[in-house]
Amino acid sequence: MTKLDINSIQKIFQKRAPNSHKGNHGHALIIAGSKSKIGAAIICAKACLRSGAGLVTLNIPKKERIALFSSVPEAMTEFRGEKKNWTSFNSFAIGPGIGTNKSATNLLRLLITNVKIPTVFDADALNILAKNQHELLNLPQKSILTPHVKEFDRLFGKHDSESERRITASTKAKELHLIIILKGHKSFITDGEKSFENTTGNSGLAKGGSGDALTGIITAFLAQGYEPLNAALLGVYIHGLAADITLETQSPESMLITDVIDNLGRAFKKIQN
Numbered sequence: 001m002t003k004l005d006i007n008s009i010q011k012i013f014q015k016r017a018p019n020s021h022k023g024n025h026g027h028a029l030i031i032a033g034s035k036s037k038i039g040a041a042i043i044c045a046k047a048c049l050r051s052g053a054g055l056v057t058l059n060i061p062k063k064e065r066i067a068l069f070s071s072v073p074e075a076m077t078e079f080r081g082e083k084k085n086w087t088s089f090n091s092f093a094i095g096p097g098i099g100t101n102k103s104a105t106n107l108l109r110l111l112i113t114n115v116k117i118p119t120v121f122d123a124d125a126l127n128i129l130a131k132n133q134h135e136l137l138n139l140p141q142k143s144i145l146t147p148h149v150k151e152f153d154r155l156f157g158k159h160d161s162e163s164e165r166r167i168t169a170s171t172k173a174k175e176l177h178l179i180i181i182l183k184g185h186k187s188f189i190t191d192g193e194k195s196f197e198n199t200t201g202n203s204g205l206a207k208g209g210s211g212d213a214l215t216g217i218i219t220a221f222l223a224q225g226y227e228p229l230n231a232a233l234l235g236v237y238i239h240g241l242a243a244d245i246t247l248e249t250q251s252p253e254s255m256l257i258t259d260v261i262d263n264l265g266r267a268f269k270k271i272q273n
């Protein structure tokens with residue numbers, strides 16, 4: 001297992017070309033949020049925009065659109081249940097705050113049927129997969145699963161220790177051709193061949209919404225054309241680094257994920273040499 005340090009991250013990171021345009025940086029589609037969880041969608045979209053995606057479209061329930069327009073005007077929207085054109089996007093994420101009811105389950109199935117490029121599956125998408133295990137075999141290869149401990153055990157069965165979870169994560173990543181990020185204090189990232197442990201982040205991230213931001217960040221890197229494993233490594237590292245930078249102005253108690261997203265810019269500057 002390799003500990004993720006700044007040197008390995010600097011090798012992965014690709015600078016933006018000075019003459020680039022939005023079309024060069026990909027179009028991300030984020031399927032997130034529901035009536036009581038629209039915040040998850042807003043956090044995810046903001047983090048995605050702050051991580052370099054050229055365009056971000058959020059799929060949300062139509063009733064929730066006002067909240068979104070006022071908080072993330074940079075994001076475009078499409079509405080849950082309306083007919084979609086899957087081919088316009090370069091990366092996809094599904095799960096934060098979508099719930100696990102029948103329509104969320106059908107939407108996840110629709111995505112799996114139509115999308116053949118690596119996708120980020122988080123939160124309720126993982127809870128739906130846990131209840132529909134056969135669908136794990138149908139996910140696009142090199143998709144990225146981002147479970148916390150409880151989601152991990154829902155997916156792959158109860159474990160007694162973190163070390164046992166890490167062994168299962170590697171085995172399942174290899175067997176299912178996926179990348180698994182087992183999130184926690186020191187997140188573990190594996191593609192079944194290589195495994196990594198993150199070294200950034202702090203307990204200020206132990207708050208609702210932190211994982212939703214990570215999903216947005218990784219989705220932005222996929223949109224920009226990073227290899228899925230590199231998108232996962234860079235995403236986990238920079239998410240934690242932005243939280244560490246936030247400690248300069250906030251305590252772990254007072255830190256908000258919005259503060260962390262606002263500090264992504266400083267984190268990018270740190271890894272750019």
Ligand SMILES: NC(=O)C1=CN([C@@H]2O[C@H](COP(=O)(O)OP(=O)(O)OC[C@H]3O[C@@H](n4cnc5c(N)ncnc54)[C@H](OP(=O)(O)O)[C@@H]3O)[C@@H](O)[C@H]2O)[C@@H](O)CC1
Binds near residue numbers: 041
């Ligand atoms: N603003 C919004 O709209 C927000 C929307 N959100 C959305 O809500 C949905 C539900 O997501 P969720 O993760 O809160 O619920 P759930 O899967 O039951 O897990 C919670 C339990 O898991 C455990 N646990 C977690 N980490 C652990 C660890 N490292 N180590 C050990 N245990 C750990 C811990 O369980 P405990 O130990 O307390 O038994 C914890 O209580 C989802 O779609 C999400 O995107 C949220 O993001 C919040 C902001």
Ligand SMILES: Nc1ncnc2c1ncn2[C@@H]1O[C@H](COP(=O)(O)OP(=O)(O)O)[C@@H](O)[C@H]1O
Binds near residue numbers: 187201202205208
């Ligand atoms: N004590 C901690 N130290 C470092 N990182 C943490 C800590 N607690 C949580 N995190 C990070 O915060 C994120 C939490 O994700 P998750 O539990 O899915 O949150 P949510 O679903 O509420 O958005 C993960 O990336 C995790 O690694």
Ligand SMILES: [Mg+2]
Binds near residue numbers: 122123148211212
């Ligand atoms: Mg989560």
